[in-house]
Amino acid sequence: MDELVRELAPRVLGVLVRRGGDFAAAEDAVQEALVEAVRRWPDDVPDDPLGWLITVAWRKLVDAGRSESTRRAREERFADDPGPGATEEHDDTLLLLFLCCHPALTPASAVALTLRAVGGLTTRQIADAYLVPEATMAQRISRAKRTVADAGVGTPGDLGRVLKVLYLVFNEGYSGDVDLAAEAIRLTRALAAASDEPEVGGLLALMLLHHARRTARWAPDGALVPLADQDRTQWDTTLVAEGVDVLQTALARDRLGEYQAQAAIAALHCDARSADETDWPQVLEWYDELLALTGSPVVALNRAVAVGEVDGPLAGLAALRGVPEDVPRRTAAEAWLTERSGDLTAARDLYVLAAARAGNLAERDHLTRQAARLPST
Template identity: 75%
Template sequence: MTYVDQLLRDLGPQVLGVLVRRGADFPAAEDAVQEALVEAVRRWPDEMPAEPKGWLVTVAWRRFLDAQRSEAARQRRELAHVEEPPPGRTEQRDDTLLLLGLCCHPDLTPASAVALTLRAVGGLTTRQIAEAYLVPEATMAQRISRAKRSISAVDLGAQGDLTIVLKVLYLIFNEGYTGEVDLAAEAIRLTRQLAGDTEDPEVAGLLALMLLHHARRAARFSADGSLVPLAEQDRSRWDEHAIAEGVVVLQAALARDRLGEYQAQAAIAALHADARTAEETDWPQVLEWYDELARIVDSPVVALNRAVAVGEVDGPLAGLRAVEQVPDGVPRRTAVLAYLHERAGDRRTAHDLYVTAAAQAASAAERDHLTRQAARLRS
């Protein structure tokens, strides 16, 4: 990616935020910004403007006004008489929160919110998003167009709430690396921008959680592509800088004394990151944080993860009793049962459960790992 390409990718969402804040409806603003970006690609390699963002804002605003004048009968907001107002203090601020709120509006499905967020706020092309989610480009283009139409008449005071925004960002993060786009890194970038635009501790909590999880990325798979569980990972391959940043961000969030689910999850991740070996993990503290998390979120997934911590603190039989409280059908429940039965010495039952868990696995890497666990016990 050239310098101009990277600059345009960074500036595009900022310019879109300026137009939306000025009163442009989202689809028209996005079209105008795209036209301005195309013009920049044509002109900038020969003559770079002194103020690239201001240049883009001016060109995009002119294109938007031209489009509005040509369809005056459909004009919703009285913009035709406004001639290129100079950027004010409000428009110099980061509009990430505004755009994310629109892209994550409650009227949109999670898939549409993810696609629109990556397009409008992330600055990714439709092709890149389609490749990341393994769908045809035409399908993704239709999804994004429908999403833009859905929010075209949304009032700026009625955009989606921060809870939905954080869920969408975490969905993006959990997709990991696919195609030419590193969605995990993109989610961290967007969350970092959002953290600079709001003092809500849950935004910082999510950023810390992403950093701490992402720090273990290099150790999650072996050279042959097989899944490496947390307890068996080579911790020397963890990213110490990402861990250190995650801990600092988390501590600042916790100091605000407004605990939320992402802060609690990040605290658990930090305890795992702090242990030099799996055996040194402070499981009693992990369990305490799961207790806090369970008080905040009534989730069977949290209950299942808590059962693992119970098994580490109070023994596998206590862990098995805790799993009994988790409904059937919760992802990885069977795998946890297999692990706890093995720790309790019941290898035959553990083998059979690993086989069942492998058949239920959501990914090929997880299936292969559970199959190897079953084979190990059978041998």
């Protein structure tokens, strides 16, 4: 029953919000309805669980109205206390997803509110995933609800912001007892099923292709395994096939976007049976497309690595000179290209510097091991 409740709760909340309910009050009403469901359903599960929850939650929301005028306005609007009926056949989860990505929210707040309201995760689960105290996360979510309530529901987040929030969730990976990458894929699947925008398919394909390589990304001792060194027999070929199929459908719409370009690069890596068989010229072409779309210095960094594979390390280093010094992993890329050029001593020094600048422990340890392989001055 827990899975059923988790699936239905966001849909119920979406209905209440669409009917004009205050976001925070609507969620309180949904939680009260869920408490009743947990108490009653083990003995008597209704034929229409969604309709039951909508009815109970709506009554509780009306009962909790702050004034008689507010109560009367709501009751007049839905005088017959409608169940799901014809007006509720569509899934309001997507309305809720866009609302949680409201432009008035910071990315961190949008992520937390999305996981709470749309993902159905508990505040404790979200706090554990982001390694913060539960009270801190509760405050963040409460502030996000107030922000949305104050800003109003007329200007929910646009699609680009929604995709960015979902990708932020995906990139958190697995933490605590919550698989945020899997949760992001679940939510993106729902969005893709209701949208014909090719960038939604592009993001879903990108997630699937990255997720397919997940088990090969870490050694048994927890060490980071670079793409070139991964055991490709561990890749999930079912996810790869699905990702490629989703990507091809998106690209066929001929409206290229950055997520589609990123997914195309990921697909080329997944298609190669070994690192040596990677189609680097085509990878470079896609990086050219991606750089034209985004102008991102991070893309320029990755493109420089691809240039090094296609035209040699010296050409890669030349391309890298146009990338700002403060771009994450720039020093690591310079170390790798320098090693490929044959200057092992300089490469070792750069690996040491890159390790000092690493953004996490696994990356730092990997770069330290790379430095240890090379001769010192």
